[in-house]
Amino acid sequence: MHVRKRLLPMAPPLFPKNRLFCPGPTPVPEAGLIASLNINEYHRSSAFEHTFKTCRDWLAPFFGTSELPLILAASGTGAMEAAVANLTGKDDPVLVVNAGKFGERWQKICSAYQCKVQCLEVPYGKAPSPKDLIKCLEASKEKPKAIFLQANETSTGVFFPLEEITRTLRQSYDGLIVVDAISALVAHEIKMDDWQIDCVVGGSQKGFGVAPGLSFIGLSKRAWRELSKRPRFYFDLLQEAKGQVNGRAAFTPATTLIQSLHASLKILNEQPLEAIFEHHRRCANAVRAAAKAINLEPFVTENFSHALTAITVPDQIDAQQLIKLIRSKDGAILAGGQGNLKGKIIRVAHLGFMDRLSLISGISALEFGLAELNHSFSLGAGVSAAMQILK
Numbered sequence: 141m142h143v144r145k146r147l148l149p150m151a152p153p154l155f156p157k158n159r160l161f162c163p164g165p166t167p168v169p170e171a172g173l174i175a176s177l178n179i180n181e182y183h184r185s186s187a188f189e190h191t192f193k194t195c196r197d198w199l200a201p202f203f204g205t206s207e208l209p210l211i212l213a214a215s216g217t218g219a220m221e222a223a224v225a226n227l228t229g230k231d232d233p234v235l236v237v238n239a240g241k242f243g244e245r246w247q248k249i250c251s252a253y254q255c256k257v258q259c260l261e262v263p264y265g266k267a268p269s270p271k272d273l274i275k276c277l278e279a280s281k282e283k284p285k286a287i288f289l290q291a292n293e294t295s296t297g298v299f300f301p302l303e304e305i306t307r308t309l310r311q312s313y314d315g316l317i318v319v320d321a322i323s324a325l326v327a328h329e330i331k332m333d334d335w336q337i338d339c340v341v342g343g344s345q346k347g348f349g350v351a352p353g354l355s356f357i358g359l360s361k362r363a364w365r366e367l368s369k370r371p372r373f374y375f376d377l378l379q380e381a382k383g384q385v386n387g388r389a390a391f392t393p394a395t396t397l398i399q400s401l402h403a404s405l406k407i408l409n410e411q412p413l414e415a416i417f418e419h420h421r422r423c424a425n426a427v428r429a430a431a432k433a434i435n436l437e438p439f440v441t442e443n444f445s446h447a448l449t450a451i452t453v454p455d456q457i458d459a460q461q462l463i464k465l466i467r468s469k470d471g472a473i474l475a476g477g478q479g480n481l482k483g484k485i486i487r488v489a490h491l492g493f494m495d496r497l498s499l500i501s502g503i504s505a506l507e508f509g510l511a512e513l514n515h516s517f518s519l520g521a522g523v524s525a526a527m528q529i530l531k
């Protein structure tokens with residue numbers, strides 16, 4: 141006879157509910173949910189085209205550019221691929237910063253597109269220093285056509301000192317700088333024009349509080365001038381730009397997501413940008429304080445992200461088991477580590493539409509889970525530490 145084995149006897153929660161604390165997807169505001177229910181929208185109506193154009197206008201301040209970003213129907217990686225396809229040619233030398241899973245993704249895309257990829261490897265948990273980049277440039281035989289990096293490495297919770305990096309690079313480098321800011325936008329200030337970044341990539345399900353499926357890409361004037369001659373079709377950005385000036389995507393846009401984006405951006409635009417960034421900074425500080433108060437250590441010491449916090453769990457606790465437990469008991473979804481960090485860290489996102497009460501519930505879910513696994517700490521200490529910072 142077959143005996144079903146149960147490792148942990150986990151009854152379903154009494155009140156099932158998903159509570160998102162992972163770095164994408166993030167919580168969607170009610171106005172966004174309601175807007176996305178309008179499924180019978182025609183994408184060539186003037187009302188929809190107006191919505192589309194408004195979204196582009198409202199996205200621009202987060203990118204810090206006067207060149208309006210394009211909206212693509214694809215997950216964030218689609219816009220990353222669009223950047224590589226439109227800005228590099230076959231055999232172009234490129235430099236990729238690899239400080240985690242998403243740096244690795246740049247490397248993979250550039251390799252797939254047959255660029256000559258030089259890689260600056262940065263240890264997990266650290267940010268590249270401007271000096272490292274300059275050294276790397278000086279050591280390369282050919283000037284890279286483009287440098288690809290993240291603003292925020294989501295796999296480790298590190299924010300790169302982007303302003304310092306770009307300012308230093310621009311003293312000697314006049315090629316393209318391409319930044320994957322998918323998990324940084326809305327949490328951190330990005331000034332594409334001021335910092336002379338040529339391409340910034342974003343995604344709907346991170347800071348913007350929209351379900352997955354949209355990505356954004358902003359190009360500088362220089363980038364528009366230096367488009368490569370590769371064959372491309374769906375991600376032909378010049379083709380997109382021609383129609384999107386009038387709110388018309390080249391192909392059928394994801395109408396429900398665009399309407400949801402419009403609702404999110406409307407809310408975000410009612411706040412000064414600084415207030416939004418300050419909120420994210422406080423959330424990051426609150427989670428870091430909470431971690432310490434419950435005898436855990438934040439994984440990142442310097443250059444920590446304001447979008448998410450990676451926390452090291454003690455050896456005797458398996459992070460994956462902890463995450464499963466928290467999810468099954470309270471429906472709270474935290475993320476684990478990726479690659480060789482799997483089982484060693486948990487990641488708590490505080491990105492986008494995460495208010496302080498929600499964040500506190502996430503910390504309490506973590507405490508409940510830790511208590512069940514007999515971690516030694518005083519129950520409620522994390523919540524209390526977080527409240528001190530969020531008050």
Ligand SMILES: *Cc1c(COP(=O)(O)O)cnc(C)c1O
Nearest residue numbers: 164215216217242294322323343
């Ligand atoms: C989420 C994310 C992506 C894109 O992932 P998709 O699953 O394609 O949306 C890329 N880069 C970073 C830094 C991210 O956080």
